[in-house]
Amino acid sequence: MIKTIQVGPLETNCYLIELNGNGILIDPGDEPDKILCEIGDKKIDFIILTHLHFDHIGAVSEVKKATGAKVLCSEKDLEILDENLLKKDEIDGFLETNHELNCLNGFMFKCLFVPGHTPGSICLYFPEQNTLFSGDTIFRGSIGVTHFKGGDFADLKKSIEIKLFTLPDDTRVYPGHGDDFILGEYKEEITRVLINSM
Numbered sequence: 001m002i003k004t005i006q007v008g009p010l011e012t013n014c015y016l017i018e019l020n021g022n023g024i025l026i027d028p029g030d031e032p033d034k035i036l037c038e039i040g041d042k043k044i045d046f047i048i049l050t051h052l053h054f055d056h057i058g059a060v061s062e063v064k065k066a067t068g069a070k071v072l073c074s075e076k077d078l079e080i081l082d083e084n085l086l087k088k089d090e091i092d093g094f095l096e097t098n099h100e101l102n103c104l105n106g107f108m109f110k111c112l113f114v115p116g117h118t119p120g121s122i123c124l125y126f127p128e129q130n131t132l133f134s135g136d137t138i139f140r141g142s143i144g145v146t147h148f149k150g151g152d153f154a155d156l157k158k159s160i161e162i163k164l165f166t167l168p169d170d171t172r173v174y175p176g177h178g179d180d181f182i183l184g185e186y187k188e189e190i191t192r193v194l195i196n197s198m
Contacts, residue, residue: 002131002174005038007031010055013176015133017107018042024103025063026124026133027176029055032062039067045103048095049073050135050176051118052081053148060086072101074113077120080150095122112163116156117144125167132173132183138164140173140181141189143197157194 003016008030015026016038024046028035044067049057052073064071070092078088095101097113112123117136121144124133136144138160146153169184 003038004174004180005035007034008055008058011177012055013174013178014059015174016042019107022103024048025067025069026050027056027135028059028063030058032059032066035059035063036066039063043067044069046101047071048124049077050123050133050137051121052077052086053118053136054082054085056135056176057081057086061090064090074111074120074122076113076115077118077150080118080120080148114156114159114163116146116152116154116159118148119150119152121159123164125171130168130171132164132167132171134164134173134175136176138173138190139175139178141186141193143190143193153197157198160190160194 001018005014007014012029014028014035017024021042023042023044025044026048027050047060047069071090072093072095075094095111099111100108102108109124109126112125114121114123114137121135121137123137146156171183173183174180
């Protein structure tokens with residue numbers, strides 16, 4: 001079961017993925033009380049961060065403290081980390097390219113390294129469920145911005161074309177902001193945005 005919890009002034013999508021009372025949380029960006037209310041008595045094994053911008057990490061410390069979950073992200077994003085929001089020593093481990101992690105009693109996801117929006121952006125791909133959590137790399141008909149510290153448009157374009165557009169067209173994408181969508185239905189629109197942004 002996937003639950004979308006919209007948090008903060010930028011309406012960041014925090015995702016709770018739950019199976020048989022266990023869960024993982026993706027991008028708890030703000031409003032920890034709201035997130036913890038949704039978690040209830042579920043056991044959260046991991047908090048996974050697609051990147052370390054403020055609107056994706058703002059509630060990590062409080063949620064980690066309340067749940068005991070391990071925090072995972074890409075080490076390459078540490079250069080943009082605001083330690084006023086999240087301390088380095090609160091991060092328990094790092095996910096690297098094609099890292100596979102079994103969770104939720106057998107669910108497996110693959111970490112896709114997609115630099116561009118940030119130096120260490122990652123997407124989480126669940127092949128058996130044909131589901132992608134894209135962070136701020138792609139949205140429904142749009143792409144992540146690259147004008148913040150560590151952003152790089154050439155890297156973003158390469159990441160999208162090589163890592164994401166090669167996934168099955170019927171992959172359901174859950175982005176960091178906005179509505180979920182089917183990848184193949186928006187490839188053409190995303191491609192136009194990439195071309196117009198060059």
